[in-house]
Amino acid sequence: MRVRVDELGNKRRVFGLDLDRQWAVQAVAEALDGEVEALAGTLSLRALSGGVMVSGDLRAVVRRACDRCLSAVHHTLGGDLDLYFEAEPLAGDVNVSLTPDELDVGFTERGELDLAAVISEFFVLESSARLRCGDPGVRRLEPGDCSVGTTDEESVPVAASPFGALKDFEA
Numbered sequence: 001m002r003v004r005v006d007e008l009g010n011k012r013r014v015f016g017l018d019l020d021r022q023w024a025v026q027a028v029a030e031a032l033d034g035e036v037e038a039l040a041g042t043l044s045l046r047a048l049s050g051g052v053m054v055s056g057d058l059r060a061v062v063r064r065a066c067d068r069c070l071s072a073v074h075h076t077l078g079g080d081l082d083l084y085f086e087a088e089p090l091a092g093d094v095n096v097s098l099t100p101d102e103l104d105v106g107f108t109e110r111g112e113l114d115l116a117a118v119i120s121e122f123f124v125l126e127s128s129a130r131l132r133c134g135d136p137g138v139r140r141l142e143p144g145d146c147s148v149g150t151t152d153e154e155s156v157p158v159a160a161s162p163f164g165a166l167k168d169f170e171a
């Protein structure tokens with residue numbers, strides 16, 4: 001879903017989002033690498049200083065996998081949204097430099113704002129880099145504890161190491 005910035009004018013455009021909006025569901029699924037089971041919210045767009053101010057709220061429930069135990073979890077996340085998308089820098093403009101604080105700011109492309117990119121960026125910002133059972137909003141769907149499997153590298157016996165023989169030699 002793309003919106004032309006110059007067509008916004010002084011009007012505010014509001015988009016309601018739910019599971020029927022396939023492009024939105026797909027954006028969330030790709031951003032969080034999971035299956036979207038619920039999606040609700042609104043995006044309100046307003047032209048501002050050549051770019052677009054996007055405000056509103058978005059909430060989703062996504063079926064994902066815990067990064068530690070790989071168990072299936074329901075991740076409920078979202079909230080209020082306020083993101084600014086600047087007009088894209090002109091090609092060849094060497095004066096453009098971004099400080100780390102500004103890296104969260106997106107850009108419009110060829111005078112258009114891609115709402116799928118807005119949604120994707122919002123949910124990436126809302127989600128922690130590593131997802132674990134018991135984190136806020138994360139509910140494990142299978143019984144059992146969240147722990148790494150016994151095939152973890154640390155459980156490999158020392159004797160299996162080629163350095164085991166060297167250790168015997170030194171003794």
Ligand SMILES: [Zn+2]
Nearest residue numbers: 066069133146
């Ligand atoms: Zn887990």
